[in-house]
Amino acid sequence: MTLEALRKEIDRIDDQLLDLYNERLKIVEEVGRLKNSTGAPIYRPEREREILERLKRRNRERGGLLSDEAIEALFLELFAVARNYELPERVAFLGPEASFTHQAAEKKFGATSAYLPIHTIKGVFREVAEGKAKFGVVPIENSFNGIVSDTINCLSDYDLKIVAEVLIEIHHVLATKAEDVKQIKRIYSKDIAFGQCNQFLEDVGLDLVEQIPVESTAKAAQMAAKDPEAAAICSEVAARLYHLPILFKNIEDEGNNRTRFFIVSDFENRPSGRDKTTILVRLPHRPGALVDFLNDFKEAQIGLTKIKSHIVGGVSIFFIEFDGHKEDEKIRKIFEKHEESIKFLGSYVKEADDV
Template identity: 60%
Template sequence: MVREREEGGGMRLEELRKEIDAIDDRLLELLNERIRVVQKVGELKHKTGGAIYRPEREKAIIERLLRKNGGPLTEAAIEAIFLEIFAVARNFEQPQRVAYLGPEGSFTHQAAENRFGAMSEYIPLHSIPAVFKAVHADRARFAVVPIENNTNGFVGETLDELAKTDLKIVAELYMPIHHSFVTKAEHLQRIKRIYSKDIAFNQCRNFLLEHELDTIEYIPVESTAKAARLAAEDHESAAICSHIAAKLYQVPVMFENIEDNHRNQTRFIILSDFENAPSGADKTSILAKLSDRPGSLYEFLRSFHEAHVNLKKIESRPAAENTGFDYWFYIDFEGHREEPHIQKLFEKHRDEIKYLGSYVQNG
């Protein structure tokens, strides 16, 4: 029990600090005990070939803890703490190498760290095909790429790579996209140019107009992370970039959250070479390769309606050359491939479906 100070009834700071130290000591002991058990699990997985990253298991742990929680920790706080614990534990089972669409400081980098923590090894790559290739070539265990943004739609290059790959989607992550206006200039009037990715200029148009920054030079670059690096070197410039990029390149933030749509978010997918077990709250992604004839899409989708499968997303994409198809359809729906009614759908359309993965549904 925390003892009260006799004078005034207040709690003494030194006693509270000692109590925190004692709690930290217990936490350290328990965390080490948890890691020792994790190492035993890792040994069993190495013998049986089991996957190290099990999103459905992590989801079940967090949901159980949320049910037990009596506060004051919030749901978001519990998830943040335990996702980092899970990431550290996975690295004790097996070092994690994660390829992502770079450069360092990009929003994809931020998404990757959100799921794989500070201890994992990260490999920034210049293109989405390069990220897929890194996992195929065993240079990385996981790939993290964007697949869609709620403002700008699907990332066509990701859909094209999904059509070619044998990798499976093992997890998804929806992340709010907030842009910062960063500069080493002391005043807005001293800024002569702004660096950013072309899409970021469009997403922050109202801010630029409101601050009369629409008449100066806009310089599009490959990424918002590169924009921050250039602004760090050019004291008469600014950058529109992520907060993580501003911190990485030590450029002061003048304005936060300057995007027009404050609900702007990007969906990222994590890919690897294994498949998830059912969690009870799954999403499955497929590519449907349908013949070019009247009614083919209707007939295909009617099968899902008859099986009472809830479709979450459908997006058409021109097929790659020499495939025999004019369009492919990317489709998300509720359920796991191992569920009997989903298996029947796959069997019925086995010549039309390319399976991309079943994974815990987050969005």
């Protein structure tokens, strides 16, 4: 046989192997579903060993060419692929546990998904980019504090897509093990949360009590749970997590404190019929560049829902959102025309107009 003919033979067998690997993975998927519904462990080394020994025996009986080591190497790799496949899709979020981002993640993925608290926004992006988590949940803007720069920087740097948005109403509670407000000697919270509850603290006579800022409201609940003379200003979930009784709910001075979150992943959504699209735009430095760009949206009758300027690495860019999906004819045309300037960040089901 010629080399070409031999290679054709190899290609034919590789095709069969590929189909068989996929067929195997289909069964593994079923096993994974079964295990995830009962909480059984994914990794079963004894079962892997049993398979290897059986295959080596069979290989020997049939006078196969593969060595024992080769069988081990090939099949151990296959088991690793299977285990990764069986793992439920992990969700990385800006932690710690019981943070408002955790709440947003649970709103989207339910209470039993595999969650991974990560301490920085960049860390969340990295987990998803490296395939350690399928989804990442990060805040993008808050009605009092505005846009979250770290999230925009990461959207600019990483090649992930926004696949959904979530809106959460931010409510604070005062939680404590103290029986009476008068017993409270110190309050733990995040610095901005103290500021959001000034009026309440004055009303209940806690305005002169020592305020101890910590890195998150979840941490505040954890600290207060260890000290019967302390209270925490935190979320309801954080109080529950640390078994801290809630004394007052909704203690923020102004209502309507909302935070919007993005869910990022490694794929793009298909159109749903009620989509919103987010892009970053870097325009040339010439008079009227922004006006000309926006005019194309006006002419195509595309409703802009947000435009914010932002500095990334010393360069001014625009964060822009509008109604519709990337695949809509009129949006495709604009993307073609401004290909050089636009970084597409995602088209996803519209949940909210604004925070």
